[in-house]
Every structure is written in C-alpha cells, then in structure tokens.
Amino acid sequence: MEQIISVSGVYKSYQKEQAIKDLNFSTKEGEIVGLLGPNGCGKTTTVRLLNGVIAAEQGKIEVFGLDPKEAGDKIRLLSGVLTESAGLYPNLSGKANLEFFYELYGVEQKERIDNLLKDFGLWEHKDKKVGSYSTGMKKRLGIAKALLHSPRLLFLDEPTNGLDPEGARDLLEYIARLNEEKGVTVLICTHILTHIETLCDRFLFMADGTVIEEGTLSQIEAKYLKEFLIEIETDITEYALSSDLREELVESNSNKLIFKVKRKEHIPDLLKALLELGPVYTSRILGRDLETMYFKIREAKK
Amino acid sequence: MNRRAIHAIAKKDLWSITSNVQIFLPIIIVPLILLVLLPAGLLIAARYFDLSQTTNMEPILNMFAQLPEGSLKVTLDSFGDVNKQMIFLFINYFFAPLFLLVPIMAASLVAANSFAGEKERRTLESLLFAPVDIFSLFFGKVLAAFILAMALAIGGFVLFGLVVNVLAYPLFNQLIFPEPNWWVLIFFVSPALSFLTILFNIFVSAKVKGFQEANQMSVFIVLPIIGLVLSQVTGALFLDSLVLWIIGLVALLVALIVLWRMLKHFDRNKLFESQIF
Numbered sequence: 001m002e003q004i005i006s007v008s009g010v011y012k013s014y015q016k017e018q019a020i021k022d023l024n025f026s027t028k029e030g031e032i033v034g035l036l037g038p039n040g041c042g043k044t045t046t047v048r049l050l051n052g053v054i055a056a057e058q059g060k061i062e063v064f065g066l067d068p069k070e071a072g073d074k075i076r077l078l079s080g081v082l083t084e085s086a087g088l089y090p091n092l093s094g095k096a097n098l099e100f101f102y103e104l105y106g107v108e109q110k111e112r113i114d115n116l117l118k119d120f121g122l123w124e125h126k127d128k129k130v131g132s133y134s135t136g137m138k139k140r141l142g143i144a145k146a147l148l149h150s151p152r153l154l155f156l157d158e159p160t161n162g163l164d165p166e167g168a169r170d171l172l173e174y175i176a177r178l179n180e181e182k183g184v185t186v187l188i189c190t191h192i193l194t195h196i197e198t199l200c201d202r203f204l205f206m207a208d209g210t211v212i213e214e215g216t217l218s219q220i221e222a223k224y225l226k227e228f229l230i231e232i233e234t235d236i237t238e239y240a241l242s243s244d245l246r247e248e249l250v251e252s253n254s255n256k257l258i259f260k261v262k263r264k265e266h267i268p269d270l271l272k273a274l275l276e277l278g279p280v281y282t283s284r285i286l287g288r289d290l291e292t293m294y295f296k297i298r299e300a301k302k
Numbered sequence: 303m304n305r306r307a308i309h310a311i312a313k314k315d316l317w318s319i320t321s322n323v324q325i326f327l328p329i330i331i332v333p334l335i336l337l338v339l340l341p342a343g344l345l346i347a348a349r350y351f352d353l354s355q356t357t358n359m360e361p362i363l364n365m366f367a368q369l370p371e372g373s374l375k376v377t378l379d380s381f382g383d384v385n386k387q388m389i390f391l392f393i394n395y396f397f398a399p400l401f402l403l404v405p406i407m408a409a410s411l412v413a414a415n416s417f418a419g420e421k422e423r424r425t426l427e428s429l430l431f432a433p434v435d436i437f438s439l440f441f442g443k444v445l446a447a448f449i450l451a452m453a454l455a456i457g458g459f460v461l462f463g464l465v466v467n468v469l470a471y472p473l474f475n476q477l478i479f480p481e482p483n484w485w486v487l488i489f490f491v492s493p494a495l496s497f498l499t500i501l502f503n504i505f506v507s508a509k510v511k512g513f514q515e516a517n518q519m520s521v522f523i524v525l526p527i528i529g530l531v532l533s534q535v536t537g538a539l540f541l542d543s544l545v546l547w548i549i550g551l552v553a554l555l556v557a558l559i560v561l562w563r564m565l566k567h568f569d570r571n572k573l574f575e576s577q578i579f
Contacts, residue, residue, distance in 0.1 A: 014575065048574070053430050055571045072570065077433035087428025089314070091321050103310030104432040145428070 004029045004153060004185050005050060010059030012045060012209075019045045020209040023059070029152075032179050032186040034196045036294060037206035043189040044084065046206075047155045050187075051076055063153070077105070080151035084158050086142030090131030094122050094141050097130055098148060105149040116144040119174070135162030143171065147178075154178070154186045160195050168192075172199050197290040205297050212301045221288050224296040228264060229286040232257045232271075236278040245273055258286070304438040311442025315416065316450060325411050333404045333454055337462040340400070341393060345469035348389050374481075374542070386473065393466050394481040398541045399530035401487065402495060404458045406527060409451035409496040413503030416443040417573070418510055427574075436570045444500050451496040459488050483543045491550040495527075498557035505564055508573055 005027040012020040020042045027033050035043050048054045050063050052072025061068055063075045088097050098113045117123045120140040130138060139162050146154060156175070160168040176199055178184045188196055203220065205213040213220065229250065238252040248270070251258040259270055267285075274280050319325050378387045420426035429439060459480075466479045530541070530549075541549075 051431055053427075053570060053574045073433045073435060076431060081428070081431045083427050083431065085424045085427070087425050087431075089318065089425055090423065091318060092314070096317075100310055100314050101428075101432065104307050104429075104434055106304075106306060106433070 002029045003027070004031075004064060005187070006060075006062040007046075007050075008060050010049065010056045010061060012049060012054065012056050018209060020049065020056070022210050025204055025211050025214060027185060027187065029185050030179065030183045031202060032175070032188065032200045034200035034203040034290075035187055035189045035206065036193065036203055036290075039191075041206040042209040043206055044157055045209075047081065047157060047187070047189065051079065051081060051155070077149065078151060079153040079155060080146035080149065081155045082139075082142050082146045082157060082159055084161070086138045086145075088130045088138060088141060088145070091129060093127050093129055094133065094137075095126040097141065098145060101145050101148055107149050112148060112150075116147060120144045121170075136164060136167045139163055140167070140171070143174075150182070152184060154184055156186065156188045156190075158190055159188060160190065160192055168195055172196070175199065193290040193294055203290070205294065207298065207301060213297045217288075217290060217293065220293050220297070224293060224300065225288060226262075228261050228267065228288075230259045230261065230267060230270065231284050231286050232259065232274060232280055233282040234274065234278060234280045236274060236280075240277050242273070245270070303441065304434050307432070307434040307438045308442040308445060311439060312445040312449065315412070315443060315446035318419070319412050319415065319446070319450065322415075325415055329408045329411055329450070329454065332407050333458045333461070336400050336404060337397075337458045338465050341397065341462060341466050342469060344392060345389065345466065345473075348385060349473065352385050381474075389470065389473070390478055393470070393479055394483065395541055397462070398483065398487055398546070399527055401455075401458065401462065402492065402527050402530070405451035405455040405492045405496045406499050408454045409447050409499040410503050412447035412450050413443070413500040414507050416447070416504050416507045418507040430570060430574050436568055436573065437565065440504065440564075440568055443504055444497075447500040447504075448493075448496060451500070452493060455488060455492040455496070459484070483541060483546055486543050486546040486550065487541075491546050491553070494550045494553040494557060498553045498560065501557055501560045501564060505560070508568075509576065 003026055005025075007026065008024050010020055010023040011018070023042070023046065035046065037043055045054070049056055049061060050068060052068030052075055055069050064078055066075055068075055089100070092100065095113065095117065098116065102113055114123075117126050120143065122137060122141055122144070125133065125137060130141065133141065139159065143156070143159060146156070154175075159171060159175075163171060172195060175186055175188075179186055188200065190196055197217070202216050203214065204211050213223075215223070233256055235255065236257065238246070238249065238257070241249060241257075245259070248259045248261060249257060250260045261267060261270060267283075271280060271283060319329075378390060381387050381390065417426060420429055463479050467477045470478050
C-alpha cells in the first residue's frame with residue numbers, strides 16, 4: 001500500500017505555547033486510523049497542519065507526496081474535512097450549503113448533492129435553514145459536505161459527537177463502506193473510543209503534541225496487557241475446581257468464573273481443563289477494549 | 303484565480319447580507335433618508351418658504367458671488383430667483399457628498415461582515431479548508447461588497463433623480479437633475495471610494511474578532527465624507543466635476559496601494575491563526 005501521509009519531526013506553537021512537538025507518524029492508503037488523545041493534545045492541530053491551513057515551524061509533512069505549505073490547494077482538493085463545529089451557514093438551507101461548497105470544490109456531478117442528502121437522511125429537510133437543524137443533522141450535513149468532491153482522504157474531527165446511537169452507528173457503517181468500496185483513507189479524531197474500536201485498522205495515541213504510541217489493537221494489547229482476565233460462563237462451581245485452577249481464580253459468582261493468566265497461550269489449556277469438569281457456554285478476555293488500552297498507555301507514558 | 307469560487311462566495315455573501323436584518327436594514331434605511339426623505343422635505347419646504355431668508359445661509363449666498371464664469375453661473379442666473387438657485391445648488395452639489403455615504407456605508411457594512419462574520423458564524427475554518435486560493439476568497443468577498451455598493455449607488459441615483467425632478471418640476475418647469483458632476487460621482491468617485499472602503503474594511507475584518515468591532519473601525523472612512531459635506535455647506539470646497547475627478551483619482555490611487563500591500567501580505571496561514579485561535 002502506498003504511503004499517503006508522512007509526518008516527521010514536526011513542531012508547531014501558537015503564541016509561545018508548544019502545540020505540536022516532534023510529531024512523527026505515517027498512514028498508508030486505504031487505512032482507517034484513529035487519532036486519540038485528551039483535549040488539547042494536538043489532534044485538531046495535526047489535521048490543520050496536514051491540510052496546509054497552518055504551517056509547521058520545523059519538520060517535514062507530506063500528504064499524497066505533496067508539501068502542504070507549497071501545495072495546500074491540491075491536497076485540500078483530494079481530502080475532505082469535517083471540523084468539530086461542522087462549519088455550515090445557519091441562514092442557508094441544507095441544500096444551499098451543499099451547493100455553495102459544491103462550487104468551491106469545483107464538483108461537476110449535479111446529482112451528487114441530492115444523492116448525499118438522501119444517503120444521510122436529510123432529503124426531507126433539504127430546504128430548511130441549517131440554523132433550525134438538530135446537532136445530529138448538522139453533523140450529518142457536515143459529513144455530506146466533506147464528501148461532496150469524493151475525496152481520497154477523509155479527516156473527521158469528532159464525527160459522532162451529538163449523534164444518537166442509531167445516527168452514530170449509521171455513520172460508522174457508512175465510513176466503513178466508503179473505505180471498503182472506494183478505498184478512502186480515513187483519519188478519525190474522537191473521544192468516544194467505543195465507536196471506533198472495531199472501525200479503525202490502527203490507532204495513534206497522542207499526548208502533549210506528540211504521538212506516544214501507535215499500532216493495531218492487538219499490537220497494543222500484546223505490549224500493554226501483562227495479564228489476562230478470562231470470564232467464563234459455566235455451570236462449574238468454584239468447589240469443583242482443581243487446586244491449580246483455584247490458584248488462577250480471581251472471582252466467582254452465579255454461573256460466572258473469572259480467571260487470571262499470565263500469558264495468552266495459557267488460555268486454551270485453561271479452557272480444556274474446565275471442559276473436563278463441565279459445560280462452558282462462553283468465554284471472553286476482559287479489559288482488552290480500546291478504552292482500557294488508552295488508559296494503560298496514558299499511565300505507562302506518564 | 304478561481305472564477306467559479308469567486309462567483310460562489312460573492313453570491314453566498316450577498317444572500318447572507320440581504321437575509322440578515324441587522325446588516326441589511328441600515329443599508330436600506332440610510333439611502334431612503336438621504337436620497338428620498340431629505341430631498342423631498344427640502345423641495346416641499348421650498349414651495350412654501352423662501353430658503354434664502356433662512357438663517358445660516360450667508361456662506362452659501364457668498365458662494366454664489368464667488369462662482370467662476372461658466373455654464374453653472376449661466377444656469378443659476380437663468381433662474382433669476384435666489385430660492386431656485388439655492389434649490390439647484392443643494393440638489394446638485396450639497397447632496398453629492400451625502401450621496402457618497404450610501405455606497406460607502408453599504409460597502410463598509412458588507413466588507414466588515416466578510417471575514418469577521420465568517421469567524422462569528424464559525425464558518426471561516428471550513429472556508430479556509432476549501433481548495434480555493436486565498437486571493438479568490440478575498441476577491442469573492444470584495445466582489446459581493448462592490449456589487450451591493452454599486453447597486454445601491456445606481457439605484458439611489460435613479461430614485462433621487464425621480465424624487466427631485468418630480469417635486470422640482472412645478473417650480474422650475476424643467477428637469478434640474480443631474481448636473482455633469484453627478485456622472486463623475488456615480489461612475490468614478492463612487493466605485494473608487496467604495497473599492498477603497500471595501501479593501502480597508504476587509505483588511506480590518508481579517509484582523510479583528512467580530513463584526514461589531516470591524517464595523518466600528520469603518521468610521522475612519524465615513525469621517526472624511528462628513529468632512530466633505532461640511533466643506534460644501536461652509537463653502538470651503540465646491541464639488542464640481544474637476545474636484546470630483548481629483549477625489550476619485552486619489553481614492554483609486556490609495557485603493558491600489560492598499561490592494562498591492564494586501565496582496566503581498568494576505569496569507570492563509572496568518573488569517574487562520576489570527577481568526578481561528
């Protein structure tokens with residue numbers, strides 16, 4: 001896969017405050033990457049630097065092999081951005097907003113606006129002023145705006161903020177489909193980690209203006225999960241366990257046993273031993289979700 | 303330059319202004335007062351009162367005496383009545399600087415709303431994220447303000463002409479408006495001063511944080527026009543065609559210098575950092 005974003009040794013400050021320091025990462029074409037971190041860690045600044053709307057003081061940035069400082073317009077033509085505030089004109093209708101950005105982005109497919117309004121469930125509301133839209137509707141229109149010119153790279157800043165669970169699910173499904181069918185590369189900045197856990201191929205964890213960790217969820221898990229808690233749904237009681245198994249048991253309650261093992265490779269042996277004692281209905285590793293990983297990384301990098 | 307983007311920005315800005323009562327109302331009210339109510343009041347009053355007998359008219363009467371020989375003097379002498387002469391002078395000369403306030407106020411309000419208004423609506427960020435060069439964004443905004451200012455100038459001129467000629471005809475039995483200086487005023491001074499006002503206000507608008515702040519700064523443009531009004535009334539300056547050509551040329555020259563400096567220093571990154579953070 002071709003490298004689409006490459007950032008090395010980038011620094012950026014605003015009014016003497018260091019927003020970005022020694023930022024390094026890269027993204028390949030077709031990836032969905034989650035950019036995670038607390039407020040003020042530099043996620044939005046990173047998106048702005050990549051689009052050339054602000055300039056780095058030091059370091060090298062390449063997007064589609066182009067320098068955002070020199071070829072910002074070319075990069076912006078190939079990428080779509082959803083900003084946190086959606087950036088829509090409240091006194092224009094939803095359709096008029098899209099028509100305006102259609103002209104700015106030089107789009108040539110007349111049916112594009114209508115299709116996007118339908119795709120995002122806004123067709124019925126297309127003639128209403130955006131000022132009267134709900135937060136979720138504004139967010140959906142903002143994403144439709146970002147997709148108007150069929151970008152190859154999509155930057156989404158808090159895309160599910162303000163969306164109800166169904167809206168968030170529909171949007172994430174749309175992004176996944178867009179990535180799968182059109183090969184669009186996506187960079188998502190968000191706080192709602194549960195929303196993107198299964199969507200993203202890879203995650204970049206930021207703190208204090210730099211990437212402190214990166215990788216797939218399993219790579220991060222291998223690095224930060226030092227012991228595994230396995231929850232077993234079973235009829236086996238604590239008393240039926242052998243002394244070896246009892247040593248690994250950390251919790252027992254109705255129909256559920258929780259064991260702690262040091263290595264992932266021990267899990268099959270544990271399950272085999274349990275199956276010899278009785279039925280096992282389900283088993284799952286606890287504490288391996290993105291949110292837990294996020295806090296483990298934050299703790300480790302303190 | 304991206305002509306499609308310039309057109310889209312100008313169209314969107316014009317729509318935003320005309321649908322915003324806070325901005326559009328003063329743009330409409332000022333010409334109605336200056337170019338309809340004021341001349342109508344003056345002409346109706348002139349039918350019943352002798353204006354030359356009104357107090358504080360001495361400087362104006364002195365000006366008559368000092369007028370150089372020429373077509374204006376001939377025209378004024380042909381009326382043979384000081385009251386008519388004063389109406390003629392008021393309409394064709396004293397109203398000229400007042401008239402200039404119309405396009406300048408419109409240009410100033412629209413231009414002040416340009417970047418500062420986008421910032422207030424939190425739309426500037428998405429505008430700067432568009433693949434449009436900063437000069438096209440800038441010229442789109444200039445074009446919107448210029449179109450509106452000139453539409454008001456020409457519309458105001460036609461309206462003023464209609465009101466004046468309809469109300470003055472019973473007194474003069476002829477059309478008294480416009481004198482040749484108005485053609486210079488409409489087609490040279492108004493565009494030049496509007497252009498300068500727009501550039502100044504867009505420059506300010508790109509620096510300040512909100513529309514109100516940007517609009518307050520526009521007083522720097524309006525003040526010299528008030529000065530012109532006073533200079534006319536006191537007889538210090540007579541706005542004939544030559545003076546208007548000079549004013550227009552100075553305005554155009556200053557505007558071109560401002561434009562040259564703005565094009566040199568207008569920068570997407572600077573604009574983004576000064577407005578978004």
